[in-house]
Amino acid sequence: MRAAEMFDQGRRQSGVAAELGVSAQAVSKWHRAWSAGEREAMAGAGRAGRMRKLSDERLAEVETELMKGPRANGFATEMWTLARVAEVIDRVTGVRYSVTQTGTILRDGLGWSRQRPARKAAERDDEAIEE
Numbered sequence: 001m002r003a004a005e006m007f008d009q010g011r012r013q014s015g016v017a018a019e020l021g022v023s024a025q026a027v028s029k030w031h032r033a034w035s036a037g038e039r040e041a042m043a044g045a046g047r048a049g050r051m052r053k054l055s056d057e058r059l060a061e062v063e064t065e066l067m068k069g070p071r072a073n074g075f076a077t078e079m080w081t082l083a084r085v086a087e088v089i090d091r092v093t094g095v096r097y098s099v100t101q102t103g104t105i106l107r108d109g110l111g112w113s114r115q116r117p118a119r120k121a122a123e124r125d126d127e128a129i130e131e
């Protein structure tokens with residue numbers, strides 16, 4: 001029904017698809033139904049795509065655990081990897097994700113971005129200046 005409201009406002013199909021996070025094909029189907037005055041057909045469409053495995057509350061639990069840091073979660077170093085995050089998600093929620101899915105959860109679900117450790121210059125003893 002949100003799509004119908006957006007069509008009523010004159011929004012383009014591509015904008016509706018982007019804002020609602022659905023495929024162009026789904027929006028095209030909805031637009032045909034809307035154009036034909038079949039709002040009931042649109043209402044029965046339900047949610048597009050798969051249901052999420054983690055609710056917002058469970059995702060918040062995962063983030064709380066991640067904020068404690070890798071060492072507090074039993075890892076040897078203070079660096080998060082996607083595999084480690086996936087392990088924490090599994091431990092906290094019982095839901096297993098692939099490394100790729102874990103990256104999507106961090107980016108889209110939690111708003112985290114990919115970080116890389118700063119490189120340190122390697123000091124070389126053979127370049128020392130002798131007096």
